[in-house]
Amino acid sequence: MSGPGNHISIELRGLTIGYRKGNLELKILQNLNASLHKGELVCLVGENGVGKSTLLRTLSGVQPPLSGEVRIKNRPLGEISTQEMAKMISLVLTDRIFAGNLSVRELVALGRHPYTNWLGNLTKEDHNKINWAMEITGTQTLEDQLISELSDGQFQKTLIARALAQDSEMIILDEPTAHLDVVNKIVILKLLKDLATETGRSILMATHELELGIQIADSLWMAYKHAEMITGTPEDLILDGAFSKMVDHDTIHFDDLHGRFEVVSDTSRLCTLSGEKSLYYLTKNALKRKGWNVTNKETDVSITAEKLEKGNQWHIRTKEKEKQAGTIREMLEILNNV
Amino acid sequence: MSNRLTGVIIFLLVLLLILVLLNIALGSVYIPFPEILSTLSGHAIENEGWRNIIIQFRVPKAITAVLVGSGLGISGLLMQTLFRNPLAGPFVLGISSGASLGVAIAILAGMSLGFGLTQMGIGGAWILTVSASLGAILVLGIVVLVSLKVQDSMSLLIIGLMFGSATGAVVTVLQFFSKAESIQAYLVWTFGSLGGVTWQELEVFLPVVLIGLVVSFFMSKTLNALLLGDNYARSLGVDIKRARLMIIIVTAILAGTITAFCGPIAFIGIAIPHITRLIFNTSNHRILFPMVILCGAILMLICDIIAQIPGQQYTLPINAVTSVFGAPLVIMLVMRRKNFSKTFVK
Numbered sequence: 011m012s013g014p015g016n017h018i019s020i021e022l023r024g025l026t027i028g029y030r031k032g033n034l035e036l037k038i039l040q041n042l043n044a045s046l047h048k049g050e051l052v053c054l055v056g057e058n059g060v061g062k063s064t065l066l067r068t069l070s071g072v073q074p075p076l077s078g079e080v081r082i083k084n085r086p087l088g089e090i091s092t093q094e095m096a097k098m099i100s101l102v103l104t105d106r107i108f109a110g111n112l113s114v115r116e117l118v119a120l121g122r123h124p125y126t127n128w129l130g131n132l133t134k135e136d137h138n139k140i141n142w143a144m145e146i147t148g149t150q151t152l153e154d155q156l157i158s159e160l161s162d163g164q165f166q167k168t169l170i171a172r173a174l175a176q177d178s179e180m181i182i183l184d185e186p187t188a189h190l191d192v193v194n195k196i197v198i199l200k201l202l203k204d205l206a207t208e209t210g211r212s213i214l215m216a217t218h219e220l221e222l223g224i225q226i227a228d229s230l231w232m233a234y235k236h237a238e239m240i241t242g243t244p245e246d247l248i249l250d251g252a253f254s255k256m257v258d259h260d261t262i263h264f265d266d267l268h269g270r271f272e273v274v275s276d277t278s279r280l281c282t283l284s285g286e287k288s289l290y291y292l293t294k295n296a297l298k299r300k301g302w303n304v305t306n307k308e309t310d311v312s313i314t315a316e317k318l319e320k321g322n323q324w325h326i327r328t329k330e331k332e333k334q335a336g337t338i339r340e341m342l343e344i345l346n347n348v
Numbered sequence: 349m350s351n352r353l354t355g356v357i358i359f360l361l362v363l364l365l366i367l368v369l370l371n372i373a374l375g376s377v378y379i380p381f382p383e384i385l386s387t388l389s390g391h392a393i394e395n396e397g398w399r400n401i402i403i404q405f406r407v408p409k410a411i412t413a414v415l416v417g418s419g420l421g422i423s424g425l426l427m428q429t430l431f432r433n434p435l436a437g438p439f440v441l442g443i444s445s446g447a448s449l450g451v452a453i454a455i456l457a458g459m460s461l462g463f464g465l466t467q468m469g470i471g472g473a474w475i476l477t478v479s480a481s482l483g484a485i486l487v488l489g490i491v492v493l494v495s496l497k498v499q500d501s502m503s504l505l506i507i508g509l510m511f512g513s514a515t516g517a518v519v520t521v522l523q524f525f526s527k528a529e530s531i532q533a534y535l536v537w538t539f540g541s542l543g544g545v546t547w548q549e550l551e552v553f554l555p556v557v558l559i560g561l562v563v564s565f566f567m568s569k570t571l572n573a574l575l576l577g578d579n580y581a582r583s584l585g586v587d588i589k590r591a592r593l594m595i596i597i598v599t600a601i602l603a604g605t606i607t608a609f610c611g612p613i614a615f616i617g618i619a620i621p622h623i624t625r626l627i628f629n630t631s632n633h634r635i636l637f638p639m640v641i642l643c644g645a646i647l648m649l650i651c652d653i654i655a656q657i658p659g660q661q662y663t664l665p666i667n668a669v670t671s672v673f674g675a676p677l678v679i680m681l682v683m684r685r686k687n688f689s690k691t692f693v694k
């Protein structure tokens with residue numbers, strides 16, 4: 011089993027993807043070079059319409075590439091049959107499912123399709139895999155519920171459980187956190203991260219959750235409309251300025267230090283700020299939104315945030331006077347009149 | 349299989365048996381029940397006329413009802429899963445339109461050429477069957493060719509509907525140029541009839557429908573994967589094109605044969621899969637298949653009993669009965685279940 015390239019699950023070599031209509035080629039993404047290593051979680055990011063879904067379809071063998079090569083476990087994609095692929099790659103898509111009255115267990119069991127006999131009879135091993143998949147995704151308590159009754163978060167976990175039951179080394183997901191609230195987003199991403207680390211699954215996920223992606227992904231594939239795809243460890247990409255390149259709007263700025271995008275305010279007034287850590291950051295955020303930049307230099311306005319027993323308090327000192335505020339809102343109102 | 353399911357199956361089987369007996373027992377001629385039982389068990393009875401009615405008419409009719417109900421139910425289920433559309437039925441691909449066209453040509457064009465089917469007696473029935481089959485096979489051939497060309501099932505559905513309209517139009521034109529009596533003969537055929545199938549015809553009808561049912565049961569694993577949509581199904585190793593072709597052919601054979609022998613029986617094919625899903629609240633084809641077969645046979649037998657209006661000389665058109673009796677049943681089941689639409693899509 012050893013040998014060069016065996017730890018690489020998916021490899022893209024000079025891959026160009028898109029659509030062919032007669033003699034015309036509509037190229038979506040060109041000259042892609044990247045690899046997904048075993049046990050890694052990779053986030054594929056890029057703005058809407060850049061071709062993320064087309065790339066995922068090409069990698070899962072649905073759509074033929076225009077040129078270049080996709081290698082799955084060091085074999086050309088074109089040489090792998092649909093049946094073999096089913097045991098190597100499983101999908102989690104945003105497609106609607108035409109059966110709200112399937113139970114969670116029945117849906118997860120469909121992942122065993124490539125392994126069961128012509129009737130779809132489940133063996134003891136199949137049941138074990140299904141149970142394991144539901145357990146690891148925390149869906150075993152839902153097993154008899156119908157999927158139409160599930161919340162979006164529960165449904166997404168069920169889809170991941172189905173992909174796990176398919177027992178493939180690779181899982182490809184298309185925006186698995188699309189309709190989820192913040193907590194569920196993190197829960198799903200954490201689950202995927204753990205699956206990669208603990209079960210050695212190689213996971214490729216198209217997502218818009220750039221900030222969460224930076225935190226959990228082993229590697230990012232960043233696709234651009236008019237430039238080559240860049241891949242690498244999130245921090246390396248930050249240092250290379252790959253994120254600033256993503257946005258060519260004046261109003262958005264990528265904060266390298268915190269790994270997040272920020273809205274740039276038009277006006278900028280200066281003030282000094284001191285206070286206890288969490289209060290400091292929240293106050294700074296609020297000030298920023300209102301067009302105030304915090305500086306270390308001597309300024310006309312200085313703000314001190316204090317945590318007192320009766321509650322929080324903000325002291326706002328200007329040249330003429332000093333005022334107190336009990337909430338950030340009050341503080342901002344005072345500043346408005348400065 | 350859970351105990352509840354086993355219980356339901358046993359209940360339905362018993363119900364089916366009772367309905368088959370009732371169906372044979374009731375008719376325009378009153379025959380005492382003990383006489384019917386002894387005839388069925390092979391004993392001789394005094395009244396040779398009764399024996400004739402039972403063996404030559406009522407038994408084949410009951411068998412036909414069972415075949416029609418289960419066959420149309422299964423083909424409706426196949427189409428609803430293939431197209432992921434609750435409004436799909438056995439005839440969405442234009443199978444019955446093709447059969448109608450064949451029959452229309454035989455009756456309408458045939459009459460104007462001077463050999464009316466009515467004068468041909470028994471042979472006439474076979475001509476209807478053959479021309480209906482030819483029409484259905486023609487449409488099937490075109491649909492199969494188209495299905496190899498188009499990528500997604502939804503386009504196929506639209507194309508099937510268009511075929512239906514086009515063939516319907518041709519029939520209308522034929523009617524326009526025909527005499528009143530031949531139009532009536534054609535209309536009577538469109539009412540549908542379970543009573544016209546003879547033992548001789550059953551020798552063809554029965555095995556074809558049985559083969560269709562068995563083959564479709566073999567496809568239940570693939571159909572379950574198709575519930576997830578083409579993309580998921582492909583990722584599970586399903587050959588989508590081949591699966592689609594198989595489903596279309598089996599549906600066409602079931603629906604085409606039934607239409608050829610009994611005319612275009614409406615409603616049952618769409619309603620039975622819904623009724624079954626609503627009662628058992630599942631989309632799993634391994635459960636749905638036997639249940640659709642049982643429910644289809646049961647509903648068709650009930651409809652036929654109603655159509656006979658026991659004790660009367662008249663027989664209502666079976667198509668009218670299936671809708672009048674079936675529609676309220678479906679409405680009742682749909683109303684009882686909240687969030688009905690959710691049983692289809694997530």
